[in-house]
Amino acid sequence: MTIDEWIRQATSTLSAAGIVSARLDAEIILAHTLKKQRTYLHAHGDEALTSRELEIADARTELRKDRTPIAYIIGHKEFYGRLFKVTPATLIPRPESEQIITILKELLPHSNSLLRETPKRLVDIGTGSGCLGITAKLECPELEVALCDISNHALNVAKSNAQRLEADVEIMQSNLLASYPFRPDIVLANLPYVDASWERSPETDYEPQEALFAENNGQALIEKLIKEASLRLASGGRMLLEADPRQHANLVKYAKKHGFALSENRDFIFAIEKL
Numbered sequence: 001m002t003i004d005e006w007i008r009q010a011t012s013t014l015s016a017a018g019i020v021s022a023r024l025d026a027e028i029i030l031a032h033t034l035k036k037q038r039t040y041l042h043a044h045g046d047e048a049l050t051s052r053e054l055e056i057a058d059a060r061t062e063l064r065k066d067r068t069p070i071a072y073i074i075g076h077k078e079f080y081g082r083l084f085k086v087t088p089a090t091l092i093p094r095p096e097s098e099q100i101i102t103i104l105k106e107l108l109p110h111s112n113s114l115l116r117e118t119p120k121r122l123v124d125i126g127t128g129s130g131c132l133g134i135t136a137k138l139e140c141p142e143l144e145v146a147l148c149d150i151s152n153h154a155l156n157v158a159k160s161n162a163q164r165l166e167a168d169v170e171i172m173q174s175n176l177l178a179s180y181p182f183r184p185d186i187v188l189a190n191l192p193y194v195d196a197s198w199e200r201s202p203e204t205d206y207e208p209q210e211a212l213f214a215e216n217n218g219q220a221l222i223e224k225l226i227k228e229a230s231l232r233l234a235s236g237g238r239m240l241l242e243a244d245p246r247q248h249a250n251l252v253k254y255a256k257k258h259g260f261a262l263s264e265n266r267d268f269i270f271a272i273e274k275l
Contacts, residue, residue, distance in 0.1 A: 001054060004045035006030060010061045017065045025070050026061070032074040033057040067202040079131040082138070084161050089153035090128040091211040096268040097190050100240045101135050103264050103271055104186070107238065108140055119144040121182050125174075125189040125225060126150075128211060130158030132188050134167040143186075148174040151210070176221070177228045187229050190242040193218040219247055223254050226272075230258035233274040238263070240271045 001009075007026050014022035031038045033056050049057070060073050071077040071092045076085050079093040080101055086092055108120075120143050124133030127147040137145040147158050147169055159171050174180050177187075192211055194200065195218040204212060214220045222243055229239055239260070243251055248270050252262050255272045264271035 001049055002045060003030065003041050003047050003049065006049055006054070006057060007041065007045075010057070013061060013065060017067075019064065019067075025064055028070055028074060029060045029064065030057050033060065068206050069203045072206060077129075079129075080135045080139070082135065082165060084129045084131045084134075085157055085164070086129050087153075087157055088206060089151060089208060090157050091190070091207055093129060093131040097132065097242055099266055099269040100132055100188055100190070100242065101139060103240055103266065103269060104136055104188070105139055107264075107271070120185045121146070122186040122188065123148055123177070123180055123182075123184045125176055125187060126191045126211070126221075127158050128154050128190075130161045130167075130169070132190060133169055134158070134162050134165055136188065137167045137169050138165065144170075146170040146172055146180065146182075148172050148177075148180055150175045151208070154208075154211075176225050177232060183232055183234060184229075185234070185237050187225070187233070187237075187239045188241075189222070189225055189239070191221045191225060193222060193243045193247060217247070217250075218244065219251060219254075222247075222251055226251070226255050226258055226260070230260065230274070235274055237274040238271055239274075240264075240269060242268050243270065244268065 010026035011023045014025055027038050027041055031041055033053055063073050064070060069092055071086050072088055076083045077093050080098050084093060122136055122143045123146045125148050127133050127149045130147050133145050133147040137143060149155050152173060155171055155173060162169050192214040194212045196213050222241060248265060259275050260272040261275055263273045
């Protein structure tokens with residue numbers, strides 16, 4: 001079977017399973033199996049696949065047919081232009097989370113309160129793969145960054161990503177801010193915010209449920225972090241948080257009760273400042 005023939009067959013299989021990105025996923029699976037770029041497939045469509053290559057590619061297609069996320073099949077996901085290792089112990093980085101880094105980079109040069117003292121400490125709470133904290137360190141090297149998670153499995157993945165991307169960050173196990181020993185200047189967090197009653201894609205069944213779901217309409221852990229941070233952040237300190245847009249109004253109202261003011265609200269991300 002040639003590359004082109006296999007792609008057509010796999011695309012048909014995935015389309016029949018209701019996967020809208022069937023052609024793209026088929027190409028990603030085969031490129032990963034051959035250890036080639038997708039452009040190689042387009043230029044070598046008549047090349048025959050070996051029986052071993054077919055076996056591996058077909059097995060991966062069956063995983064995708066069952067709605068295993070493509071990132072878990074190939075073992076990585078791009079975030080802010082860098083590849084991050086992911087496993088079923090970590091949430092798969094989402095494009096919407098990149099807005100946190102964009103806001104952070106806009107915030108730092110214009111914030112006297114954050115520039116006043118050095119070092120500026122940033123902590124990524126519920127770090128998972130480490131994509132937020134590691135990217136923050138690589139994009140803003142002047143920051144001292146710590147990656148915190150309650151899961152040792154997730155921290156192992158984050159440590160691997162930090163080492164491979166040569167990011168000088170601290171790794172520590174912590175339930176939110178409980179074990180973080182410093183007074184942070186900036187808190188980043190993409191905590192669980194999905195309510196169990198919401199409609200969601202079948203792929204999320206494969207992600208760690210503790211990284212997806214929270215009580216109180218998905219707001220419980222974010223509210224707990226805001227309350228903890230209100231006792232730790234100095235005046236002018238910032239929190240950049242991800243949540244569903246329909247939750248923002250309630251979360252901002254909660255934050256105001258704990259001494260914060262809203263400074264940014266974009267799509268899934270909102271930023272608050274300690275008064």
